[in-house]
Each structure stands twice: as structure tokens, then as C-alpha cells.
Amino acid sequence: MAQMNMIEAIRSALDVVMEKDSNVVVLGEDIGYFGGVFRCTEGLQQKYGEHRVIDAPIAEGGIIGAAIGMGVNGLRPVAEIQFADYIYPGFDQVVSELARLRYRSCGEFFSPVTIRTPCGGGIRGGQTHSQSPEAIFAHVSGIRIVMPSNPYDAKGLLISSIESDDPVIFFEPKRIYHGPFDGDPDKPAVSWASHPKGEVPEDWYTVPLGTADVVRPGTELTIVTYGTLVHVAEAAADETGVDAEIIDVRTIAPLDVSTLTESVCKTGRCLIAHEATQFCGYGGELTATIQKHCFYHLEVPILRVAGWDTPYPHAFEWQYFPGKKRMAAGIREVMEGG
Amino acid sequence: MAQMNMIEAIRSALDVVMEKDSNVVVLGEDIGYFGGVFRCTEGLQQKYGEHRVIDAPIAEGGIIGAAIGMGVNGLRPVAEIQFADYIYPGFDQVVSELARLRYRSCGEFFSPVTIRTPCGGGIRGGQTHSQSPEAIFAHVSGIRIVMPSNPYDAKGLLISSIESDDPVIFFEPKRIYHGPFDGDPDKPAVSWASHPKGEVPEDWYTVPLGTADVVRPGTELTIVTYGTLVHVAEAAADETGVDAEIIDVRTIAPLDVSTLTESVCKTGRCLIAHEATQFCGYGGELTATIQKHCFYHLEVPILRVAGWDTPYPHAFEWQYFPGKKRMAAGIREVMEGG
Amino acid sequence: MANKSRLHIPRPTARPGDEPDFSYLHLSPAGSVDRPPVDTRTRDMEDLSHQLVRVLDDDHRAQGPWNPDIDAAGLQVALRWMLLNRVFDDRMWQIQRQGRISFYMQAAGEEAVSIGQGMALRPGDMCFPSYRNQGLYLYRGVSLVDMMCQCLSNTRDMCKGRQLPVMYHSRSANVFSISGNLGTQYPHAVGWAMAAAIKGEDHIAASWIGDGSTAEADFHHALTFAAVYQAPVILNVVNNQWAISTFQGFAGGERRSFAARGLGLGIPGIRVDGNDLLAIYAVTQWAADRARGGGGPTLIELVTYRAGAHSTSDDPSKYRPKDEYSAFPLGDPIERLKQHLITAGHWSGKKHSMLEKDLKAEVLAAWKEAQQHGTMTEGPFLDPATMFDDVFAETPAHLESQRQRMLEVES
């Protein structure tokens, strides 16, 4: 088994799938000759040629629109949007077309496009290189939303996404491309090299869509989260000494409800955490679902820890980011209540 | 006091504000010479001329983008998007520009654009003329979201929206343009003529943004809803005989939290209803906020009644629409639980 | 404030009550426009974008280098399909007026577009239509009954009740699913064509968009991608002079033709008489040959007129002269082909009347059959439980439980 960081794992997923299925094509801005601004497609054009690893004009709407047409014609396109913040110019094509084509044509037409896009802050990217818009897409019926938190899942989930006949938006938390991150920017960077989830098979394997992962079992409190914040949750749990069960949602939509609710029914306490703005974020859906199923087991209200309801400010990203301190304060609040 | 339907009330709001402030301009597809496909701008071009009531190319992104520039140059543009479903091609301009311009320039630049757009189903419009995308925009910081449920509020809230220096998306539930609608499509149409909220002053007045309205006081259960479903909630409450307190949220964002939580703390039971797709809809945010504030008063879990997680199907709109039956079933569920 | 405004506001030449005025339309005499070889460089044929390719002259004779090689039988077939399109539309319009379907859109005056272009394409070529291309579905073999059942949202509806009337699709006929959102099909066509090229196949794609919709972003994306990758695609702009209430000047048509929109990207543009089936067939074939030969995309503007209302929800007398269509200098496409055939001795008024009668009977019979599968008010009805299918390839758990909940509550 190789040790990979998330970039390598993603690249390996693309490689494995392209090798296996000649209908898989990759397209996006700077992803061909250059290998992508985050290097996720490095070497693929050399290996598979300019006709399968296609540099695209700077037009996200065009990339997604063209990818849909390619998918209708039997290809399996993987489109990279350079930053999740730049998916918006292609919003109509995602929502009105990609997500609904199968439905409106009763399955006669569909387009198995996977959109890969780096999301989240913590790289000093300012408000237009830091967003996490998963909640916006989760509200749209007909599209699967995925966000891995480690290299092993990234590769397995990406292969599942590309092989799925449903459209998928695959969000890559760029802060953890190179290593897990516990939310403390002052600590020296950690790499995936020594992390068990950095052990990634070179070959084909899948992590099925629609399955959450109990990252750490526990009894006192359930933390439901995903992406970068999985690691922050672990660190905050350690810091507070609370025996938290930490669940990595992994697939935002459709959601694996039972893994979440079984845990909360067991622990009776629940903290939900995400990096995106809180108001009308994904935490709302999680809260509504969990309180519905676990109401009579809950000892205290469900607490959300999330990004503030402001744009992501360049200079204050560590005040914006729901880091270890805020997560720990949340854990304490949930433990003290009731 | 005149009796107006919602279209007349909206037209009256535009008229009053245009009369008062020569910087107010209106633009959109078919809104000028023709007066709008729903007639909301009828007569305004004759009165204020083609330079203030401006027919636009069919490009929602262009309409919103140009409106932003106009606003930066001192005008107060009111842009109509013909159907809420067609706001998506302008999504990037709304989210990345309109909502964030004041923030990123620390108030040096802002653009007080109001986007009016008809939303919701029930007019046999099929999946691309029926959507209610308020939750998607509610997740975006920096933009106010409004949805009135009657002519009086429509006029007062629209005047507030246009006069606000913040950008506003003003959703108009088109099913109730002509009359309140209780969710039963087989009943004869009802008009606003005999409804107290159809009494609308001809002159300027405002309903402040950010204030929810207790439409009907009650003791047994709180129904939190907005738009068309306010009327469905009333009918369902009548049908079940439950003494429900019905709250019309009116301003989706920023939300008037205390009116909601005071009510739920009082009744101990809460039903949340909206027409949009349930998953990651606005009901999630409402649930999360209410359970946080009212946890120790809640006797049963909060229940959401919403559109199903599918596109809005043309032939099954009454099965999709959360009508009186579904609302009543929800009320009974909440009353029976606990 | 308004009176000192210096903003230019486009104005149509005539509003209700005014005399129709088509003097703004640049017309070329039939037969007068050159037909360059299909491998001509875009720059060397820019003329084609502001002239008007016409074959049928005022005496109904076919003229000039664009006169395609279609024999009388072929033209009779074309006439039949155009007429069927119109008879079908007329019937469905009435049916909507009777409240038996919720909505309808007709192609009146524009039938030559779908039929002429449909004929010039090969069955393996893929069409990405707008809502006014019902003729494509018909010509490519979708039955009248299937079309009607779609409009009825009944038990045989190809869309299972999910779509507005006229939002057809047909995988077997290679005609894409129609979207309610304007223009979105344009980049799909380009992507499809790119895929065909990548796979080394010689199928091409074609798409249609209205004059008004060219203002949408997808038009630009499609042109850009088509130009960059030289995709084998035909991009058609159906300029029927009107969007809903706004004339083509509001889409930027006041100063240059829509055919010229791609020139700045190196995409050749051809402006063609959209009511002249022969000219349409000829330019489409030219563009298809060019695309198949590796010459990349062509933009075709079809100059026509929307003879009817925009849809059953529209009332054009509110914004344009009632008699504007009768003054339209390019006439009616069906009438023109009919007269051409008669002039050439291959058709007669009597044959035409008989054909029309037959088609009406055919349509009526289809309507009777379609109703057997249900109408808005009378059964059999579609099962609403199917509304949870096809959201995903396999229905996930939450939709299954919503389906159950729906069945419980509705029962």
C-alpha cells in the first residue's frame, strides 16, 4: 500500500478510472498541460493525451454545459472547477440541467458528470477562494454531493462518483490536501505520511456513496461533521477529554441518516460542525433530521458550530474558521447543558 | 383604502416609489411596453417612460449585472426576473457581487438592487416555472430575502426593500397573486377582494424588513411558515380544530428569531412548512434555531412539512405541493406525539 | 429625469395600430448569393452573414447556386411534414383553448426550419432543439400519439407527467430533451459534438435557439467552445423577429445580423431565408458537410416570423400590429413550397387540399387514440407514486419514504 496525500489520492483515482474506462475524460481550466493549479491532474495529459485531458476556456458554465453534452454522448466527464467559489457561473447548468435531465426525460437521457472542486478556507485565499457551498447544492434534487476528509476516502469516493450514473459534485477541502489539520494554524504542518488514512491502495477500490463513517467511537456526545472539520473535531475532543463519537458524513446528499441518528440516540448529545456560513447551511438539515429521529434521547439542544454569517475574510480567517477553540467551546457547552 | 390583489399592490408599490424618487428604475424581460407577463409593471412605462421602465435582453445575468452597475451609479434599480427558476443564470452576479460588494469595499461601494421574482407552484407551470429557491439565497451573507403572503404586506415590504440600501430578493408567490389559496385546487378561486389583507392604502407606507407576523394567535401549536402556505396553514388549522398560532416569517433573512421562539416556547409544539423541497431547505434553519432556543419547552420533535425532494412535476403538482391534507396530517402528528 | 436621458432604447418599427414595416429587413434576391466551397476560410465568406441566401424567387422558381438537389418526391415529403406540423399545432392549440391541456406552443410560420434542417441531417446526427422544433420530433419519427400524450401528461406520456406540454424528448429519434430554461441546450450540443469528435465518429450535432435567447450566457459558451475545439456542430438561430413582447432589437439585432455573431470567433455565419425550405436545406447540408469534413462549426440564422402568439399564455395584439405577419416579405413557408411544386407541375391545389384533409384526419385519429390514455380530467391517470422515480438512477431511501408518506396522506 502506498502512502498518498489527498492530491495524490485524487490523481490516482483519476488515473485508475481513466485506465479502466476509455470513456472517462477530464476537462477544466489549467488541468491539461499544466496539471491543475493544485496539481491533481499532473501527468494525466502526458499519459492519456490532450483529447482525454482537456484544457478548457475560462467559462465554468461552458465547461459544465459541454460536459453535460459529452455525457449524453456516452463519455464520463470529470470537470474540474478551479475553486468551488467559481462554480456559480455554471450554476444554472448544474441545477436546471445536470441535476434534472434524467428526471425530466424519464431516464432516456442522463449525463454522469462528476464535478471536482476544491473548497474551504485556511489557505489565505480570501472570500473568493475559500467558500464551502455544499448546502446550496444539497437543496437541489438529483445530484449527489460528496466531501472526503482523507486520502483513502478521497480516492474511493471519487472512483464511486465517476462510476456513478448520477451527477456528483465532489468537494475537496483544500486545507487538508497535504495533511490533516486540527484547526491550529500556528502548529507546524502535518503530512498524511504518518496518518493511517494516508495509506491508499494503488489499485481500483471504492468507498460507496451514501455512507457516513464513524471516525471515532464514543459515548458522551456525537459530533457530526465532514471535510477539514473532522480533524478539528478530533483535536477538540482530545483537548476537552470528552469521549465523543465523531462521525464523518462524507456524502452530504443523499445522506446516510441512520448512522447519524443511531449515534445520537446512543449519546444523547449532538454537536454539528461545518466550515460554511451557519445560516441556512447544511447544519440546519442535519439538526432537523437528527432532532426528529432522536428527540426523546436528546438531553440538550443540538448545537451548531460553523463559519460566521459573513463572507470569508482574508485577514481573519482563523477567527472565521471554526477551529479547535470554538469546537472545544461547543463541546463544553453541549456537555454542560441539560 | 383600496382593495388590491397582490399584483396591484406590487404595481402600486413601484408606482409610489418611482413617483417619490426619480432614481428608481425598473428593468426586466417584457416589463416595459408589455407590462410584464404577470402584469406587475403594467402602465408604468406609459407613466415613467422607457428610460425608467426598461425592457431588457433575455439574460438574467446581464440584467442583474447591469443593475448592480446602475446602483453603483446612484440609481435604485428594481430588476424583475420573470420566474424565480430563471434567476440561476444570474446566480454568480447575485452571490459573488451583489451580496458582497458593500463588504469587500467596506461600504465605499454598494448597490441597492431589489430583485423581484415570482416563485412557487400551483399554476401548472411544471418544474421550471414553480421553484422556490429562497433557501439557496438565504445561505448567502449580505442579501435580504423577503416573501410576502398578502397584498398589504407585499406593498409595504416591497417599498421597504426598494428603499433599503441593502440588496433584496423579493419573492412573490404567484399562486396567491389573485387571491389567498388554501391548498385545495378543486375549490372555486377566492379573490383578495374580501380579504382584510387585500385592503391596501394607495399611498406610501412600509412594512419593516426583518419582522415576522403572528397571523393568528393560538396556544396548542406553532406553525411557522410563509408565502402561499400561510393560507394553507390557516385552512389546515381550521380543519383539524387545533388552536394553532400561525406565524408568517415574511422576511426569510435576516430572520426575526424572537417572534418565532417566543411562540414555540409558549405552545411547546412546532410545525414548519414551506413549499420548496425539504432537504436542506429553509425549514432546516428554522428547526435548528427553534430547537436551540426552545428545547426545554418542546414536547415533541419539530416537524417539517415541505415539498418532496424531487423536481416539481407538472401533472402531480397537487401531490407535490404541501397542501391542506399534508399540513393537517402534520398538525395531527405534532399534536399526537409526546 | 427621463426626458434628458441619452440612453438608446430599441424600438420596433410598428406597434399595435401602426402599419407593419419590414423595411429594416435586408433581403437579397433569390439566387444572388454565392455558394463558396465548404472548406472556405471564414474570413473569405463574411458576406454570407449579412446577405440572405434564398432559392425560391417571387415566381416560386428555384434559383442560383444554393438550389439543392431535391427531387419532386422529396419536396412533396417536405411539404407533407410541414403541413403535418401545422395541422398538429392547430389542433393542439384548440385543445388547449378548450382547457384540455395546460399549455401549448406552436411553430406557425416557422415549419420550414425543423423540416428543412431535419431533412438535411443524418439520423445519427443529434438534435438539441428549442420548444419550437416539434417538427424535428415528428420528422424523425416520434408518433403524433406520443407527442399528444406528452401534452396530456397521461399514462402514455413519455415524460410521465413531469414536464410541461411540448417539452418532448426522444432517444431513439436522437432528439434531446427540451428544457424550460432558454438556451441551455446550446452548450450541450457543442459538448455532444466534441464527444463525437473525440470518439472519432462522424456524427454531428445541431442546436436551435431563438433570437431573444441569444442574449443568454449559454449562447456565448457554446460559440466559444465550438470555436476553440472546432466542434462538428451546427448552431442555428431562429430569428422570428420577436421574443415574447420584445423584438429582435432587444437581443442586439438592430445593427448586425445574428449570423454575424460568431465571426469574431472565426465561426462562419450564414443568413438564410427561414421560410424557404430549399435554401434552408441547402445551407444546412453545406454546414453539415463542413462539420463532417473537420471544418468546425457554422452559425446559421434563419430569418422567419413568429406567425402566432408566443404561447397559449400570450396575446401578441398587445405589442405588435395584428396584421404584421401578412406584411412579412418572406411569406409563409408552406405556401411557398406548395406554389413552387405547383409551378413546377408536381403539385396542385386539389392535391394540397386532399393532403390537408388527410393530415387533419390523421391528427384527429391520433387525438382520439391519445385520449384513450387519459386526459387532464378523465382517467386513466398516471400513478403519482412514479414522481419519485428517476431523480437518481436508483431511488434512495429518503425518496422511498417520501413516496410512502405521500401515499398515506393522499389515501
Add this chain to the structure above:
Amino acid sequence: MANKSRLHIPRPTARPGDEPDFSYLHLSPAGSVDRPPVDTRTRDMEDLSHQLVRVLDDDHRAQGPWNPDIDAAGLQVALRWMLLNRVFDDRMWQIQRQGRISFYMQAAGEEAVSIGQGMALRPGDMCFPSYRNQGLYLYRGVSLVDMMCQCLSNTRDMCKGRQLPVMYHSRSANVFSISGNLGTQYPHAVGWAMAAAIKGEDHIAASWIGDGSTAEADFHHALTFAAVYQAPVILNVVNNQWAISTFQGFAGGERRSFAARGLGLGIPGIRVDGNDLLAIYAVTQWAADRARGGGGPTLIELVTYRAGAHSTSDDPSKYRPKDEYSAFPLGDPIERLKQHLITAGHWSGKKHSMLEKDLKAEVLAAWKEAQQHGTMTEGPFLDPATMFDDVFAETPAHLESQRQRMLEVES
């Protein structure tokens, strides 16, 4: 599969290791392009979109009808600002390399764009720049210290720490706020210009976009709206040959110039030597006069070269020859203006060195002052509590409580 693909993939003329090759660039001799009256119809001056307006010839003399009337003092001023732009960029680049700001983007090789166009506009005209137009802010009076403090996100940062470095704004200088999303400023400029026209004012707007970004929807929206309403706006495409790693062919530049993009809408296009300050000034003034006179929009393509990396995050040696810039046939804008002034006897190498030294000192002094207001690592620091301001005109309750919560947790 790939080997039988027939898809056209644009390829730059040279990749790392290859000889630079600019043979694809169509050049016109200085002075050779006609200067039509500003009220000429678009159709009668299409030539301007593929020729190249140049004033400075190879011997550094000003030639032809586009030679603007700028006296030596004016040109010296221009030279000063261009040089300041470069010296400023060099310093900030270094500073980023030292880890003292998080990010930077330089205008190296393109300084004539902002300065030449800035000079040709009036102070009341509104600019909607891209991130490579820092020269506009400087020329219009934003101080070096203010620019630096923005990049430092310090206590004097005009953006209060909310924006990436280089995302300036200045209401007093009439230069708009820069967005991270490409192209969005283009329709803003058109809307602003429409508003000026509606109000009957004679201010015009100008906007800048990169070659790569012309593929975005906003480019199309802006052109369409500008054409439809004949908005008084100058739309500039800065064609510096590269986006990030993709050359201008991926934005559709292989077959026609970017200047030609508006022709299909009736918008005149002028292609100008983007490294020739005199030519830039002249065409901008021409377009401004046209707009102010009611003649509507003009699209100007400025042909230049991105001499440096795309940003501090980029490494161009990965995708283009290291020495490509030195082979660029239009040279360096500062060097050319300098030589022109020297040739005309209004400047000398010595004066130039002194100016450069002065400017370096000025920039250094500004940097020292800027740091007084804080750096990334050293105080004073901005108060993070301000991050909740300006989301709305008045801060609503939920943001006030989030502010409180933040202060509690962080303390």
C-alpha cells in the same frame, strides 16, 4: 481512443524548451492604420479590428494619424507613472517572496494599458478594472501607502482585512472594487454607463478584462447590453497572450482577434499595440469621444504580453519558454516610451536612472510607512470584531451576537 480523435486542440506556438515564436501575431507598421472620424459606422471600419494601431515605430518616432497630441511634459508624466507601477510591483513581489504579504499580482509588461488609458479618461469617468490595473489606482491618486496597506491587511487597509492583496477599491478616485471572480466587472461598467446616460450626464465608464476571461458569460452580457442600449462605455480586452497556463487560443483567439468580438453586435473594435502608450492613449480618446458623443460602446483589444508570472502562486516556466518575453515583437512599454522621449530629445538615460532611483526611494519610504500600520506578523493588528461590519448597511442582531460569541471564544 485518443488517437482517432478528430477534436481540434489549440496549441501554443512554443512550450518550455522550444524557440519562442510570435509569427502568429498580425502586426501592422506604425502609422499605417487609418483613423476614421469618431462617428463612423461600425461596418465601415471593421478593418480596425484586425489591423494593429501603432504610433511608435522601430526607430522610436511617432507616426501616422493616430499620433496623439501629447507634449513632452505629458509623456514624461506617463513615463513616470508606468515606471512607478513597475517599481511598486517589483517591491511588492519581493515582499511577498519574503512572506510578508500572502499574495501578489504584477502588471509587468502591461503598464502602458492602465497609464495610457487612465490619462485619456476624465476624472469623472468611472473605471471597472481587473486585478492587473493597479496603475489606474496609482494614476488616479490612490497613495502608495494605501495600496501597500491593502496588501498588508493592516490597520490602514481600505478593505479592513477582508480582501486578498491587490483587490483595491477607491470611490474618490472613481475606480471600482476588484473582484476575485473573473469578468464580473464588465456588466457593472455597462450598467454604470447606462445610468450615466439615463441621468443625462456625460461621464463614461471603462472596464478591463483579460483575454482568457472573455470566455466568461459576463463578457457576453456586457457586450449585448452595451450594444442594445448604446451605452457610453469602453470595453477593453487586455490580450497578454496568456491566461494562467493556457494561451489565448483557448479563449477563441486562434482565428480572429478579440477586437472583433463585438462586430457581430455592431460594436466597433480596435486592435492596438498594448505596449505603445501613444497609440493606447489615442484609441482610448477616440473611443471616449465616440461614447461621449452618443456613439455607444467601443471594444479595444490591447495586444501585450504578460512578462511575469500570473501571480505569486504561479510558475510560468512550467508551460511557456523562459525567454518568450524577450522575443515579443512589441517590446517593453516603458523602454519604448523612454526611447521615444530620448530620440525626441526630451529625455536621457541619466534622467531615467535618476527617476528610477527616486521612485524606488519613494516606494521604499511608502513601504516603511505602510509597515507602521501593521504587517501580517507584527502589530498593530486590525480588530477582528470588525469582520461583522458592512455585511449589511446596519449590522443585524444575529451578527452582533456572533461578534460577541467570537470575542468570548477568542479571548
